[in-house]
Amino acid sequence: MDRGMIFRLTSHRAVLPVALAILLVGTGACSYLRAVTGVGFQRPSLSYESWSPQQVDLEGVTIALQYRLDNPNDFAVDLRALDYRLEVEGQQVAEGKLPVGIELPARGATPVSLPVRLRWRDIPNFLELLVTRTEVAYRVAGNAGIGSALGTVTLPFEHQDRLVLPRPSIRLGAGASG
Secondary structure, eight states: OOHHHHHHHHHHHHHHHHHHHHHHHHTTHHHHHHHHHSOOOOOOEEEEEEEEEEEEOSSEEEEEEEEEEEOOSSSOEEEEEEEEEEEETTEEEEEEEEOOOEEEOTTOEEEEEEEEEEEGGGSTTHHHHHHHOSEEEEEEEEEEEEEETTEEEEEEEEEEEEEEOOOOOOOOOOOOOO
């Protein structure tokens, strides 16, 4: 066998493991990794817990949306990215990205707070809603980028509910008599 033939056979053998690895990535690499190494990646969860107003002024309100990030894995993961969109009555009124870098230990949980600035002028027909409705529908949705040594996984999240609108109370008192 000549040297050229040996080189061609060797290079074809080197292609097989690479092709197999590419095939596995496309068709269940996590299952394969778990079967071979005993280590697998379980999808973390991001759960809505509550919201609270932080600052109210003439321009709008800053609200804190409270979430809980749970890591079911036997290894640490980190929150690498987080973006969100807020809709009121089906209209997008705010969006943003948070700088993150929260490390979550193995089998651990951590609170995640999304501070969202909602400007009154961005809510379509805000004054009409305030006068004619007792509550409005809202929806928060986005994506969290969860990272580990195995790579980054996009974790979509969504929460929708109704918010009771505050009603101003006006009291007319009797004037002081003199």
